[in-house]
Amino acid sequence: MPQLNPAPWFTILVFSWMIFLAIIPTKVMGHTSPNDSSPLSTEKHKTESWDWPWQ
Amino acid sequence: MAMSFFDQFASPSYLGIPLIAIAIALPWVLFPLPSLRWVNNRLITIQGWLINRFTNQLMLPLNTGGHKWALLLASLMVFLITINMLGLLPYTFTPTTQLSLNMGLAIPLWLATVIIGLRNQPTVALGDLLPEGTPLPLIPVLIIIETISLFIRPLALGVRLTANLTAGHLLIQLIATAVFVLLPMMPTVAILTATVLFLLTLLEVAVAMIQAYVFVLLLSLYLQENV
Numbered sequence: 224m225p226q227l228n229p230a231p232w233f234t235i236l237v238f239s240w241m242i243f244l245a246i247i248p249t250k251v252m253g254h255t256s257p258n259d260s261s262p263l264s265t266e267k268h269k270t271e272s273w274d275w276p277w278q
Numbered sequence: 279m280a281m282s283f284f285d286q287f288a289s290p291s292y293l294g295i296p297l298i299a300i301a302i303a304l305p306w307v308l309f310p311l312p313s314l315r316w317v318n319n320r321l322i323t324i325q326g327w328l329i330n331r332f333t334n335q336l337m338l339p340l341n342t343g344g345h346k347w348a349l350l351l352a353s354l355m356v357f358l359i360t361i362n363m364l365g366l367l368p369y370t371f372t373p374t375t376q377l378s379l380n381m382g383l384a385i386p387l388w389l390a391t392v393i394i395g396l397r398n399q400p401t402v403a404l405g406d407l408l409p410e411g412t413p414l415p416l417i418p419v420l421i422i423i424e425t426i427s428l429f430i431r432p433l434a435l436g437v438r439l440t441a442n443l444t445a446g447h448l449l450i451q452l453i454a455t456a457v458f459v460l461l462p463m464m465p466t467v468a469i470l471t472a473t474v475l476f477l478l479t480l481l482e483v484a485v486a487m488i489q490a491y492v493f494v495l496l497l498s499l500y501l502q503e504n505v
Contacts, residue, residue: 226287226444229378235298236382239373242302243383247353250309254326 283451287375287444298373305360329356336498343398343505347498354383355494362443362486366479375443380436387497388432395504406503435496442489446482453478 290297312322333352337345358374365372373379395403407424408417453475460468 224284224287224444225289226284226375226440227377229381230289231296232378232382235373235376235378238299239302239379239382240386242306243353243357246306247309247357248349250306250311251329251349251352251356253311254322254329 283448286447286451289376290371297371298376298379301361301364301371301373302379305364308360309356336494340498340502341505344498344501347501350387351494351498354387354497355490358383358439358490358493359487362490363483365443365447366482366486372443372447374439375447377436377440380439381432384432384435384439384493388435388500391497391500391504392428394501398505403504431496431500435493439489439493442485446485449478450475450482 309325310322312318312326318326329352332355333348336351336355337348340347361372361374364370365374392403395406407421407428409420409424412420453471457468457471457475460471
């Protein structure tokens, strides 16, 4: 079963850890934001009902 | 030429380049960096949401001392789940079916948790080797058993991932071969088998995600004992 063959195990170890430590943490860190985003307030301004002044 | 079903796990090489290196190095273009502006696209939004929710869930049961591992464990999850899922595409090579890769990830991370425990709280770490309230005659045996179970953890961690992915890929290949063999003889049975193959593929997609999660979850549990 070739998947159990440890043959170039040191190369695989070094290379996979190199990728794992160099590339992925920067990608993951890119998704952090210092503040939680809050949804925009859905409140509308209150408006008084009005009519044309000559009526 | 007798093709063995295990040939799919042999690490291939093309034009002198081992494809395991390509399969480990290239998938990360699927994770674009978010821009510094506020508006993201849909891909980045869902990736960021998944990464942040996952990290949140993983860190909930841990002490604050273990929260330093958040970035490492989230990165590990992204690494494993991407490689597992891309490996399910036809004609691709899955690096996580290789025992050497999985043990190369499992042993250093497990060792780090154990060393952290022994350095920061040696009494508690050694106390884990003997559960409280053990009857006196059982104490020597139990310490030996607990020590073995401690040292077998990285082995189980690596072998679990390898065995699950290997078994899934083997089953898919076996049933796909059966569909092709049965098609000229018994088309109805072949169609039924193809349905099973489709359902099995869905299962393997789930397994690819679950096994990546289990790997990271177990590491976080080992960390929890040691912080």
